[in-house]
Amino acid sequence: xxxxxxxxxxxxxxxxxxxxxxxxxxxxxxxxxxxxxxxxxxxxxxxxxxxxxxxxxxxxxxxxxxxxxxxxxxxxxxxxxxxxxxxxxxxxxxxxxxxxxxxxxxxxxxxxxxxxxxxxxxxxxxxxxxxxxxxxxxxxxxxxxxxxxxxxxxxxxxxxxxxxxxxxxxxxxxxxxxxxxxxxxxxxxxxxxxxxxxxxxxxxxxxxxxxxxxxxxxxxxxxxxxxxxxxxxxxxxxxxxxxxxxxxxxxxxxxxxxxxxxxxxxxxxxxxxxxxxxxxxxxxxxxxxxxxxxxxxxxxxxxxxxxxxxxxxxxxxxxxxxxxxxxxxxxxxxxxxxxxxxxxxxxxxxxxxxxxxxxxxxxxxxxxxxxxxxxxxxxxxxxxxxxxxxxxxxxxxxxxxxxxxxxxxxxxxxxxxxxxxxxxxxxxxxxxxxxxxxxxxxxxxxxxxxxxxxxxxxxxxxxxxxxxxxxxxxxxxxxxxxxxxxxxxxxxxxxxxxxxxxxxxxxxxxxxxxxxxxxxxxxxxxxxxxxxxxxxxxxxxxxxxxxxxxxxxxxxxxxxxxxxxxxxxxxxxxxxxxxxxxxxxxxxxxxxxxxxxxxxxxxxxxxxxxxxxxxxxxxxxxxx
Numbered sequence: 001x002x003x004x005x006x007x008x009x010x011x012x013x014x015x016x017x018x019x020x021x022x023x024x025x026x027x028x029x030x031x032x033x034x035x036x037x038x039x040x041x042x043x044x045x046x047x048x049x050x051x052x053x054x055x056x057x058x059x060x061x062x063x064x065x066x067x068x069x070x071x072x073x074x075x076x077x078x079x080x081x082x083x084x085x086x087x088x089x090x091x092x093x094x095x096x097x098x099x100x101x102x103x104x105x106x107x108x109x110x111x112x113x114x115x116x117x118x119x120x121x122x123x124x125x126x127x128x129x130x131x132x133x134x135x136x137x138x139x140x141x142x143x144x145x146x147x148x149x150x151x152x153x154x155x156x157x158x159x160x161x162x163x164x165x166x167x168x169x170x171x172x173x174x175x176x177x178x179x180x181x182x183x184x185x186x187x188x189x190x191x192x193x194x195x196x197x198x199x200x201x202x203x204x205x206x207x208x209x210x211x212x213x214x215x216x217x218x219x220x221x222x223x224x225x226x227x228x229x230x231x232x233x234x235x236x237x238x239x240x241x242x243x244x245x246x247x248x249x250x251x252x253x254x255x256x257x258x259x260x261x262x263x264x265x266x267x268x269x270x271x272x273x274x275x276x277x278x279x280x281x282x283x284x285x286x287x288x289x290x291x292x293x294x295x296x297x298x299x300x301x302x303x304x305x306x307x308x309x310x311x312x313x314x315x316x317x318x319x320x321x322x323x324x325x326x327x328x329x330x331x332x333x334x335x336x337x338x339x340x341x342x343x344x345x346x347x348x349x350x351x352x353x354x355x356x357x358x359x360x361x362x363x364x365x366x367x368x369x370x371x372x373x374x375x376x377x378x379x380x381x382x383x384x385x386x387x388x389x390x391x392x393x394x395x396x397x398x399x400x401x402x403x404x405x406x407x408x409x410x411x412x413x414x415x416x417x418x419x420x421x422x423x424x425x426x427x428x429x430x431x432x433x434x435x436x437x438x439x440x441x442x443x444x445x446x447x448x449x450x451x452x453x454x455x456x457x458x459x460x461x462x463x464x465x466x467x468x469x470x471x472x473x474x475x476x477x478x479x480x481x482x483x484x485x486x487x488x489x490x491x492x493x494x495x496x497x498x499x500x501x502x503x504x505x506x507x508x509x510x511x512x513x514x515x516x517x518x519x520x521x522x523x524x525x526x527x528x529x530x531x532x533x534x535x536x537x538x539x540x541x542x543x544x545x546x547x548x549x550x551x552x553x554x555x556x557x558x559x560x561x562x563x564x565x566x567x568x569x570x571x572x573x574x575x576x577x578x579x580x581x582x583x584x585x586x587x588x589x590x591x592x593x594x595x596x597x598x599x600x601x602x603x604x605x606x607x608x609x610x611x612x613x614x615x616x617x618x619x620x621x622x623x624x
Contacts, residue, residue: 006237008074009050009230010067010105011085012097013361014368015386015403016227017052020085021378022387023227024048025246027234031378033389035368037066037073038375048234049074054365055097056087063097064104071105081237082109084224086118087361087403099164102199105222106167112197115217116157116169117225119204122384123406125226126205130171131155157201168195172202177212184216204228227385249380249388250421251398253354257412258341259314260363261404266316269359273312273412277479277490279305280312288336295343303351307482309489310416313344316359338363342370349397355419357400357412364401373399382415383407429455430462430475432590433511439594440515441470445601450582451515452494455590456504459483463500465491495558499566499584506570509586511593516582519604524551524577526611532572535603537618538610542603546585546596547574549603554579575600 007024011017017033024031029047037051051070055063067084074082084105086098106114119127124135134142138155154160158169170191176184192198202213207228214232217223223233257273259266274280281302287293302311315337345356345367356371358364376389376399385406389399398419408414437453440446451470454463462478464470479493485501487493496514503509528534533548542549550573555562562578569576575596576584583600587593 005046005049005074005077005079007048007081007083007233008071008077008079009048009083009085010070010074010101011050011052012056012063012087012101013054014052014365015361015401015406016056016085016087017050018364018378018387018389018401019227019385019403019406020083020230021048021050021389022381022385023230024050024234025378025387026381027231028238029234030246032392033376033378035365035374035376037070047238049077049079050085052365052368055101056361058097060095060097060100064100067101068104068108071108075109081218081220081233082222083230083233084114084222085227086224087226096160096164099161099166102222102224103165103167103197106197109222111220111222113192113200114220114222114224115200115202115213116161117202117204117213117223117229118157119209120226120228120385121205121207121209122228125228127157127201127203128205129173129203130158130201132157161199165199167197167199169199169201172200174203174205177202177209177216181216199224246379247377247390247395249398249418251354251396251419252421253352253396254308255310255355255357255416255419256345256348256353257310257312257314257357257359257415258345258363258367259312259316259359260337260341261360262316262318263360263404265405265407266359267318268409269407269411270312270314270316272409276413277487277492278312278413279307279309279489280314281305283313283315283337283340285315285333285337288340289333295340295347298340299344299347307486307488310355311348312412313341314359315341334362338366342366346370354396355398355400355416357402357415357419359402359407359412360404368399368401380418382418383411386411386415388419423457426457429457429511429590430478433462433464433478434473434475436513436590436594437464437470437473440513440517440597445517445597446470446515451513452496452500453511453513454497454500455511456509460488461497461500461504463493463497466494468494498563502563502567502570503584503586506567507586509593510588511590512584512586513593513597514582514584515597517597517601517604519608520577520583520601521581522608523604524579524581524583531569534577535600536607536610537620538606539603540619542599545599549573549575549577549600552576552578554581557581577604 009020011020021031021033031048032046033050035052053066055066071082084102119125126133132139132155140155161169176187210229210232213229214236218233218236341363358367373391375392379388381387382400383406386402391397400415433453433455449467449469452464454461461481464473465477465479468477479491480489481493482488500512503512528551531551534551535542535549550569552569553565555565585593585596587596
C-alpha cells in the first residue's frame with residue numbers, strides 16, 4: 001500500500017464495516033473496505049481502511065484470533081490508529097466477544113486504555129449515564145432486546161463488559177465531560193489509579209458531542225465503538241482537509257434487493273416497497289429445507305414474473321414466525337437462507353444485474369463472500385451508515401449493504417433510485433408530461449382528479465396513477481405498464497389505461513392525453529350526424545393538427561363496454577370525444593399530443609358558440 005494509513009478499523013460484520021466506512025468518507029477520507037484481511041494490496045492509496053470480519057457471532061477464540069490478524073496487518077502498514085467497530089446491538093452475555101477482542105487488541109498494542117463509544121445519535125443510539133439507549137428506550141427494553149443472534153439483557157455498558165473483559169470500565173457522565181480538559185484528565189487519572197488497563201465509557205447523546213470526544217480521546221492508539229464518532233475522528237486526523245475522492249453512486253442496469261434481516265426496520269422497509277407496486281418474492285424456508293424449491297427454480301420464476309423490473313427477494317418475517325422456523329434448527333434455517341440469498345446474488349450478477357442491495361449483517365457477509373469481492377471503494381451514503389460501494393474488480397457494479405436496523409422506511413426505494421443512472425430521454429419525457437399536466441390544470445382545461453396522461457418509453461407506458469391530480473402530479477406518481485397492460489412498477493395505474501393502450505397498440509402513439517375539458521365535454525353531449533367527424537371546420541387548424549374527431553358511444557367511465565366501444569371505433573377517426581365524457585388525443589410525442597388537445601378544445605369552443613348561427617360558414621380544409 002502506498003502511503004501511511006491514518007486509521008485502520010476492524011469491524012465485527014460486513015454491514016458494520018460499511019457503516020464505519022461511510023462515516024469516514026463523510027469526513028473526507030478516501031476509504032477502502034476489505035472483506036477479510038487483505039493479501040495483496042500494494043497498489044492502493046487510502047487514508048483509512050476497514051476490514052470486515054465475522055466476529056460478532058463467531059466462537060470467542062476464533063473471533064479474537066481473526067481480530068488480531070487484522071490488527072497485525074494494520075500495524076505492518078504503520079497505521080496510526082486502530083478502531084474496533086461493533087454494533088449497538090451490544091452482546092450482553094458473558095460469552096460475548098466485544099470484551100475479549102478489545103482486551104487482546106490493547107495487549108497487542110501495549111496500550112493502557114481505550115474508549116467504549118457505541119452511540120450513533122443520528123440513528124437513535126445514545127449513551128446517557130453509562131446506559132445505552134435506542135430511540136430513548138434502554139437497550140434491554142427496546143425491540144432489540146429480542147435480537148435472534150445477540151439478545152440484549154442489560155443497558156449498562158460497564159455491566160455488560162464485566163462478564164466479558166478482564167479490565168474495568170470508568171463511566172464519564174455528561175457533568176464530567178462538561179468540565180475543562182484538564183479536569184477531565186484529572187478525573188480519569190484518579191478513577192483509574194491502580195488499574196493495569198481500563199476502558200472509558202463517555203456519555204454521548206447528541207451528534208455535537210462527537211467533536212469533543214474526538215478531541216479528548218482521538219490521540220489514543222486504540223479506540224472502539226460504533227460509527228458515530230468516526231466522522232469527527234476523521235476530521236481531526238485530516239486537520240479539516242478532506243479530499244472527498246469518491247466514486248459515483250449510480251450505474252446502468254437492473255437492481256435486486258435481498259433481505260435476510262428480521263428487524264422491525266427491515267420489515268417496515270419491505271412493506272413500504274411492496275406498497276409501491278414493485279415486484280417482490282418471499283422465500284419459504286420450509287420449502288428450501290425440504291428441497292421442494294431450489295435456488296435455480298426460484299431464480300427462473302423471479303426472472304419470468306418480474307418482466308425486466310427491479311426485484312426484492314426476502315426471507316424476513318416477524319419474530320413469532322422466526323421463532324417457529326427456528327424450531328427446525330436455528331443454525332440450519334439461518335444457513336439455508338444465507339446460502340440461497342447469496343446464490344441468488346451470484347445468479348443476478350451473472351444475469352447482468354448491476355445494483356445489489358442487501359439487508360442484514362449475516363446476509364451481507366454471505367453475499368459478499370459468494371460474489372468474491374475482497375476490496376471496495378466507498379461512495380456516498382443512502383442513509384446514515386449505509387454507503388454505496390464499488391468493488392475494486394468490477395467498477396460497473398454497485399453494492400449497498402445495510403444492517404437490519406438501519407435506514408428510512410423507504411430505504412429500498414431510495415437505494416434503487418440513488419444507484420440507478422438516470423436515463424436522459426426518460427427524464428425528458430417525464431418532465432414534458434409533468435409540464436403538460438400542470439399547464440392544463442393551471443389554465444382550467446381539467447379539474448380535480450378527472451384526467452390522465454401517458455407516454456411511451458421503449459416497451460413500457462408511463463401513465464398517471466389512479467386518483468392523481470394534474471395540478472400536483474409528480475414523477476413518482478406515474479405507473480408503469482407494459483404494452484399488454486400488465487402493471488410493472490409504481491402505483492396503481494389510472495382505471496382508463498386501456499384507452500391509452502389501444503392508441504399505443506393501434507396508432508403507434510408516443511403520448512396520450514385524456515381530459516374532461518369544458519367545451520369538448522359540452523360538444524360530446526350533443527347528437528351529431530356524422531359520428532366519425534363531429535367538429536365543424538370553422539378554422540383549418542384542427543384538421544391540420546389532429547384530423548377527424550370521432551364520437552365514441554357512451555359507456556360508464558372505466559367500464560369494459562367503454563373500452564370495447566373505443567376499440568371498435570379507433571380506426572374511424574384521428575381524435576376522439578367520449579360521449580358525455582371528454583376528449584382523448586394521441587401524438588407522436590407529448591408536445592404534439594398537447595397541441596392537438598389544445599386545438600380540439602378551441603375548435604369545440606368555436607363550434608359551441610356558432611352552433612345556432614345560421615350564417616356561420618364552414619371551410620374546406622385539407623387534412624393534416
